[in-house]
Amino acid sequence: MSNNFTITDQQRDYSQYDLRGNPFPYSPVPAENPEIFCGQDHVSEKISSTVSSVLSTGKSKHLVVTGKYGNGKSHTLKYTRSLLRDRDDVVVGYVAQPGEGFLDIYHEFVYDLGFTHLQNLAYEFLASITQECTDESPASAAAMRSLIDEGDVLLSEIIPEAIKQLSDITKFADFARAIVHMIYEDTNLYAWQWLTAEGIRYEQRKEMEIHSALDDDTMGVRAFTALKNMLLELGYTAVFVFVDEFESIARLSPKNEQATLNSVRHLMDQNSSGLCLLFGCAPEVWQDVMSEYHAFSERIGQEVTLKPLTSEHLSDLIADYLSLERVDGGAEESLRPFTEESLNLILQRSQGNVRQILALCSRLLDDAADADYETISVDVVEEVI
Incomplete structure (x- = not known):
């Protein structure tokens, strides 16, 4: 009984196409920070x-x-x-899908911002209060954190005023207390859980003097608006x-x-x-x-x-992807090893669907490298399809 498995970490050689590697994604799922936009x-x-x-x-x-x-x-x-x-x-948040309702949208948005970002925003707000209430003038979240850690600013001097002002700005006292508690080691995880609408026990809320639960869409809208108003107050x-x-x-x-x-x-x-x-x-x-x-x-x-790609868009898209791995001083032909005819067939078979195009091009380039084809012709495309 033969074992035909051959597993290796050896990379394919694409150098005959003046490429360092295969630039097309194997699973055409959008990158977190895409380098290329698909035209249109x-x-x-x-x-x-x-x-x-x-x-x-x-x-x-x-x-x-x-x-x-x-x-x-x-x-x-x-x-x-x-x-x-x-x-x-600006502050930017991404929500992969809306879930079961608005509270899920709010949760995913705050989660995308992240614990550290929200904590820094809390320090930023305290910095603005410190400039008003003391002789210190911290210019950043890091500077504010340093003043607190070194004892140059006492929290007891600024926290009551911070909660009062943030409550006035957001019209939501519980939100103001949760933001302020993001800086306390003992309660910052509770504050984070409340702010992300994950839900915390009554005892944990009581410790922060938070009276409401962030547990329905109306409260989600209120918390989101409070966060946005705080950000505008901070100059965003x-x-x-x-x-x-x-x-x-x-x-x-x-x-x-x-x-x-x-x-x-x-x-x-x-x-x-x-x-x-x-x-x-x-x-x-x-x-x-x-x-x-x-x-x-x-x-x-x-x-x-977004419409299906045209032949012009397709050529630009393929050329842009190939340029990501093109060896300096390599082929002047920006589409090599693809031919115009093979791209026309790819466009026809995919009906201009970007995801199908990228998946197909990735397979074609690997198969061409394995078979040592000089170009990816119509015959190669038909064989793979």
Whole structure:
């Protein structure tokens, strides 16, 4: 009985194509910080216009990106997010899918920000209070932490004023106490659990003098608005929320779907400044939302659709991916080893679906390297398909 398994960590050799490696993903799932955008100027222009108007005016504006499965919605949202994350005047959070309701959206958003980021925001707020109440003038979260650790600022001097001012800003005293407790070693995990809507016991809330539970959509909207208002007070321009796979709300019961959409609508109504929601949604679900939930869809009003790739977009996409692994001074032919004819067949078979294109190109390049083909011709594509 023969054993045909051959497992090795030896890399394939792509040097005959002037490539260091296979640039196409084996599993075409969007990278966390994509280096390449899939073209489609009308989409990038619409997103740029939406984001830029929020940044320049401070007024809230929202957008839905629609497109069929595999046409690049998640990739587009993550690419936009990666561009915004380079800015230090905004806060950006990504929600993979809306879950069972708005409270899940809120939870995923805060979780994406992370414990450390939220704790730093607490120190930032305390720094602003310290500048008002003492002779110290910390300019950052790190400077504030250092002053507290070294005993140059006593928490007893600033905490009562911090809670009072943050309660006034957010209109939510329990939220203010939870934020302040993010700096205490004994209670910061409880505060984090409360702020992420994970739920904590009554005794743990009592220790922080928090009276309410963050356990329904209404409280989620209230907490989200409180967080955004705190950020604007700290000088941030806007909060950007990317909600992917919004079509999954269609799997909820009609009652829960309506409750989720109503909560998002209330969030938009309560935040006319400093908020930008960008949704990725399947077109058929978005059409249903527009026809059945006018009050929600009217508040967004902006939609842009990712279409299947054209032959021009496909050539640009393949050339961009190949350039990631192209050896310096390598082939001038940006599409090598693919031929124009093979790309036309790939486009035809995939119907312009980005996910299928990338998966197919990854397989084709490996098979061509294994078989030592000089080019990936139509015959090679037909054999693999």
